[in-house]
Amino acid sequence: MTDERRPTSPGRRTLAIVSALLVAGLLATLAAVALARASEGEPVRSARGFSGPPSGSSATIWAVGDAAAPTEAAEEVARLVNAKPLDRFLYLGDVYEDGTRDEFDRHYAPLYGDIRDRTLPTPGNHDAESFDEGYAPFWSQVSDGPVPAHYAEQVAGWKIVSVNSEDGVDADGAQVRWLEGQMAGPGKCRLAFWHTPRYSAGKHGDSANVEALWSAVEGRATLLVNAHDHNMQRMRPREGTLALIAGSGGNGLYPVRDDDPRLAWGDDRHYGALRLRLEPGRADWSFVSAAGDELDSGTVRCDPE
Template sequence: MRKSALLAAVLTPFLLIAAIESQWPAYAAYELGGVDATSGVDSGATPQDVLSAVGEAQGDPLTLLAVGDIANCAEAPGLASAFPVSANLLGLASAFDPATAPAVPTVELMAQWPNAPVLALGDLVYSSGKPVEFSDCFDPLWKDNRARTLPTPGNHEYNTPDAFGYYQYWGERAGPGDLGYYATHHGNWLILSLNSETDASPGSPQALWLKKTLAASPEACVLAFYHRPAYSLMERGGRDNAVALFRQLEQAGASVVLNGHNHFYERTLPLDAEGSPDAENGTVSFTVGTGGETSREMPTLDTTAKAIFGHLGVLRLELGQDGYRWWFEDAESGATMDAGQAPCVLRRTRA
């Protein structure tokens, strides 16, 4: 009996640390309403508030910035790095060093367009989406851009239970009901943040919501953004929801889809619902997982219009009344590495 008591005494602290690091106590508190989901600066602002604050006159072009895969901060060795959540609760120095994060040049580049709303394309923090990663890594990097950011969640955010760290950080900005999808409107554009990390198959709540939203929206041009690309040079698995979303959007006549996840810049040709080129009616997909990560060069496909490897950067979009322009801006040099323009695709369904 004494051995059992001794063993329990030895194991209890380790079990407690494991529970804290796995986020279950914090998640339970969040679900029970014990954590203020709008405790951060401007997190009470809705996505539509962000676009409404831009203030362009009706018919004027809207400038947007888009980038994903952002905050991967270096970690100092030691207790805080091994147990970042526990260390944070104990008031120890943070393991994260935002000043040396690869995303610093990206953030500096975005300051050239201080009034442009930012579409944050998922994997905003590494590696688990924990609240401490948002507070100690992402926020110090991103705080000057937070008020103008429209987020979407990535797979790393869902390494915490139900991505609660993401929803806690963004509050109302993440959309209603912790679902990770919402609609905004500006001029002749419907802008949709969707969730590639939850069910998007036909008949799912997300698919039904998207169908209803498309049918109820009179705008002629549609832009959607979510984390995983449906069709890209690199297929990393887990893209069923992304494919389902792209099919539904393309069949409705969406003009542009923006994604992160792959750590390079890619612009596709206009693609049909199955990912084949369709110059007349297809949807153009941009992958911009270049906020703080880059990957090796790889061969292009016959669906690839442009691919850029080894460069951090930001996609700048200008949404006009019946078309759009784009520029991919290199974060280190400030050079424009890809640019062009295209008309909106004709909306084919509204029911």
């Protein structure tokens, strides 16, 4: 038989050598970066955004905000959350006092760093000023890339949607249009969360600046979870949307106005967190004190998407 392979031209040989060198250099660089991160004590993570592996038919989720503070109460709430079964943790924002990288490292990481790879965060007002220096670089260690301003993932038959209430809240802005798209279509098994509530019977009261966010989810999401006011609140449902406030994470407590007619239940005496158990078509929720006592609970049902 005749070997009909053509001899490789000098130009092709040069290109192949250059390509091989470039690939080798890239691999060496990646290995060096990984080694450096590991030597600094920073875990090397695969790229995941804020989306973990495919979820099962049910999930346990804990949620709390205003919790990253150098207080004994914050430590007690963190022990509660870390000790319980947990598939996802919604951190509802605010690392005190100013959301700097140093404060993320000193006030947030010791409390919730061990569950960072299961955490879905959203920024609070205390994080906003130092967003690019604190929130973004801290969470980029989990996402292994730019931190999304807003994002969504599917968990146990529910769509969980994180929104930034501290920026991009104009009705005609990109984030609100994106949120409206996430709320479109059949079904209402959707859980939205952001930091600042539209309606609150607490110290901060109502926040008209997030009206566009509220309008996008009202009647389209079954659950809305917020923080900002340092207490626990269950508001009366509006158009089928139940709003729960869990800002009781440990940085002081704010009073609840019990006479607010929009309030179904409130607590300003206990630190604690919100527990959610999700499954297709249903969610069980409980406000739990730092001591582990169930303070208020209920069930909502929804049509799957």
